[in-house]
Amino acid sequence: MIRCIVTCIALAAAPLSAVAQDRPSVERQFQSWLQQTIYPRAARDGVSRATFDAATAGISLNWDLPDLAPPGAAPPVERRQRQAEFGSPGKYFNQNSIDGATSVGRQMAARHAETLAAVERATGVPGRIVLAIWGRESGYGRVAIPHDAFEVLGTKGFMSTRADYFTDELIAALKIAEAGHAPESAMKSSWAGALGQPQFMPSSFLTYAADGDGDGRADIWRSEADTIASIANYLAKHGWVPGRDWGFEVNVPPSVSCALEGPDQGRPISEWERMGISRVSGRPFPEDERAEEGYLLMPAGRNGPAFVVTPNFYVLKEYNMSDLYALFVGHVGDRIQYGMGDFEGRWGNVGGLYRSDVAAMQRALQAMGHDVGGADGLPGFKTRRSIGRWQEASGQTPTCFPEASMKAALAR
Structure with missing residues (x-):
């Protein structure tokens, strides 16, 4: 006990570089934290000793992860960003990414037609939308998910800038292992701890993961049917409105202010129409949409394509809080099912600011x-x-x- 106190005091007084040089000591603290803090919490939530030992056997701190705050290190100093991290919105719609997600998505639509139809009947979420999210998150399961989930979540729970959040996610991951949804060797995650092909955080898995193939598990690592069912269930539980589209690309005349954008400035689509907004396709808005509420979306302001979107667009944002992400998903889904081409509006040469x-x-x-x-x-x-x-x-x-x-x- 005295040795621990002395070690902790020394680490607390040391700069980050010194802490990094004393990694074996920090590693010992990590192993003690797992046993003395995490196991008792997990046990209270029904995780057995055998499951805990299997999940944590051999794991160590991953010092390559971002946003780490080792014990005793000074908190990160906010620095002026020197990189042009804010790029043009148009770069998000890389042609190769769009074409690849569309091409493989069509193959998956044919391969999983029965499952997609059943999931759409059960949840109201269109198969094309599920496919587009699956493609964006993990390349339809083809992108490697390299990290041990328990090592990532353990490291970030022990010494990251959001330690409490990741500690809760580690407990959730242990509960997933206890339930037997995937063997320990299959519990792979991203560097941020997102799991499997839909890239669910463990707490989201516990709430939204679904069994799509009827085997009693929700194996989002290896089962494509479970992946499809889980994505659809997530969107349904977040309020997807069956029968409504996600949105329409439109022309916005100069008389309509771009400052009218936002989900808190909605009005019936027929009213946007009366203001002079029209679909770029030249077709009228669907009759069953015209009386419903729509929202102006201009992700690059006057420097790019414009849209009238529905509440379902903001359900897509619940999956990833980004206008561009939701727009990518809706666009790729439309290309998969309807064979639509690129946006009519051109992305301007904007962005590139710090x-x-x-x-x-x-x-x-x-x-x-x-x-x-x-x-x-x-x-x-x-x-x-x-x-x-x-x-x-x-x-x-x-x-x-x-x-x-x-x-x-x-x-x-």
Whole structure:
């Protein structure tokens, strides 16, 4: 006990470099933490000693993971980002990624037609949407998922900047092992601890994973039927509205402000239509959609394609909180089933700013009373429309997207 106290005090006083040099000591603390903190918690949740020992046998700290905060190390210092981490939205829609996800998705649609139809009948979630998520998350199971889930979650639970969150996820993973959904050797995850082909965090697995092949398990690592059923169940439980589409690419005339974007500014699609918004295809909006609520989406402001989306678009965002992710999924799903081509709207040459610069713009807008959704350096819909409102108020033509020239203008 005295040795532990002395070691902990020494680590607490040491810089990160010194802690890194004393990794064996930190490793011993990790093993003690597993036995003295994690096992009692897991046991209270019904995890047996045999399951715990099998799951944790041979695991050690993975020092290559990001966002680690070893015991005694100084907290990470926020630094000005020197990389242009905020790129053009158009880069998200890499042609090879789109074409690959579409091509393999069509093969999977034929191979799993019966399962997809059954899942759609049960949940109301279209098979094309399930396929697009599966393709985006793991390349339809073809992308290697390399990490031991218990090692990743254990490391991040013991010494990451979000230790409490990952500790809870480690307990959830142990409960999954106890239930026998997959043998220990199959419990693979991403570097962030996301599991299997749908890339569920363990807590999401416990809530949403489904048995699609009737064998009594939800094996999202090896069973394609379970993967399909689990993705559909996740979307259904998050509010997917059966019978509605995810959205439509549209033309937005100059008379309609880009600052009208957002899920809190919805109106019947027929009203958007009366304002002059039309589908790029030239076809009318479906009659059963016209009376329903829709929302303007302009992910690059006036510098890219525009959309009227439905509540189902925001269900897709529950899977990954990104407008571009949800748009990718909807677009690839449409290509898989309907053979649709690229977006009609062209992505402009925007982006390439430091996230720290975008965050500075957000703080300036916040000081003016705008709700930008947080100064995180990422231009979500609240930031985009706040820029548009500021541009309108200052007599500019609104573009609703951050540009380098705005930083100095906002700082005045």
